[in-house]
Amino acid sequence: MSQYYPVFMDLKEKEVLVVGGGAVAERKIVTLLAHSARVRVVAPALIPPLLSLVREGKCLWEQKEYADGDVRDALLVFSCTDKEEVNARVAADARAMARWVNVADDPDKCGFIVPSILERGDLTIAVSTAGSSPLVARQIRAEIEQSYGEEMAEYLALLKKWRVEVKRSLPPEKRAEFWAGVTDGKVRNLIEQGQVKLAEGVVEQCFRSLLV
Ligand SMILES: C[C@@]1(CC(=O)O)C2=NC(=C\c3[nH]c(c(CCC(=O)O)c3CC(=O)O)Cc3[nH]c(c(CC(=O)O)c3CCC(=O)O)/C=C3\N/C(=C\2)[C@@H](CCC(=O)O)[C@]3(C)CC(=O)O)/[C@H]1CCC(=O)O
Numbered sequence: 001m002s003q004y005y006p007v008f009m010d011l012k013e014k015e016v017l018v019v020g021g022g023a024v025a026e027r028k029i030v031t032l033l034a035h036s037a038r039v040r041v042v043a044p045a046l047i048p049p050l051l052s053l054v055r056e057g058k059c060l061w062e063q064k065e066y067a068d069g070d071v072r073d074a075l076l077v078f079s080c081t082d083k084e085e086v087n088a089r090v091a092a093d094a095r096a097m098a099r100w101v102n103v104a105d106d107p108d109k110c111g112f113i114v115p116s117i118l119e120r121g122d123l124t125i126a127v128s129t130a131g132s133s134p135l136v137a138r139q140i141r142a143e144i145e146q147s148y149g150e151e152m153a154e155y156l157a158l159l160k161k162w163r164v165e166v167k168r169s170l171p172p173e174k175r176a177e178f179w180a181g182v183t184d185g186k187v188r189n190l191i192e193q194g195q196v197k198l199a200e201g202v203v204e205q206c207f208r209s210l211l212v
Pocket residue numbers: 027028102103104105106107110112113114115116117127128129130131132133134135137138141
């Protein structure tokens with residue numbers, strides 16, 4: 001079993017520090033921003049896509065080399081420079097201040113690692129190889145992508161809408177029957193075919209048939 005414990009974090013409005021402004025930093029930052037983190041980048045220079053994010057006000061940039069104390073306000077720290085000694089210093093500072101740290105060039109210095117992710121609305125599938133081969137993680141994610149299309153977002157949103165009502169109106173054994181009925185493939189297939197109204201009707205019908 002991998003040594004890493006998987007967890008989904010709510011980073012909304014949480015401070016995240018990224019040290020370095022190259023391609024690896026960009027990959028991490030794009031995902032962090034998509035999950036509403038407050039990203040601060042410390043780097044002497046940024047690649048153009050990151051510069052655009054800064055100009056659009058999506059993240060903050062301190063144009064300088066990393067300095068002691070920069071990790072202080074961050075919940076998570078990503079060190080993505082091309083300088084091993086800088087990454088090592090960031091990792092040591094983060095650990096000294098009990099901040100979670102990810103070091104791009106050295107899995108052994110990582111307090112956490114980042115998986116390859118597939119997202120469809122509320123569905124997230126995260127794949128990790130514990131650093132054995134990030135490329136394999138990416139390939140597996142791409143394979144899974146073929147099995148779970150964009151319909152998953154709408155499908156899950158529809159099921160979510162019913163959660164409160166089902167809990168309120170149906171006894172536990174009927175709830176199980178309801179969830180089994182609406183997840184047997186019919187509803188998802190209808191949504192995949194663009195028949196959202198019909199899918200909603202099937203769910204509604206299933207619910208009504210179980211009301212006493
Ligand atoms: C999943 C993904 C997420 C992301 O970064 O967003 C991610 N790496 C991705 C891609 C990727 N990275 C690399 C290649 C080139 C092929 C290769 O080297 O294998 C490719 C493939 C590509 O680019 O297609 C090179 C590389 N990566 C690391 C090292 C350091 C080392 O191994 O020592 C080196 C060598 C650098 C060098 O040689 O100098 C380390 C890490 N990379 C991780 C995550 C963590 C472990 C994940 C896991 O396996 O569980 C970990 C430990 C730390 C971390 O970064 O969190 C993202 C795919 C996103 C996607 O497309 O879905």
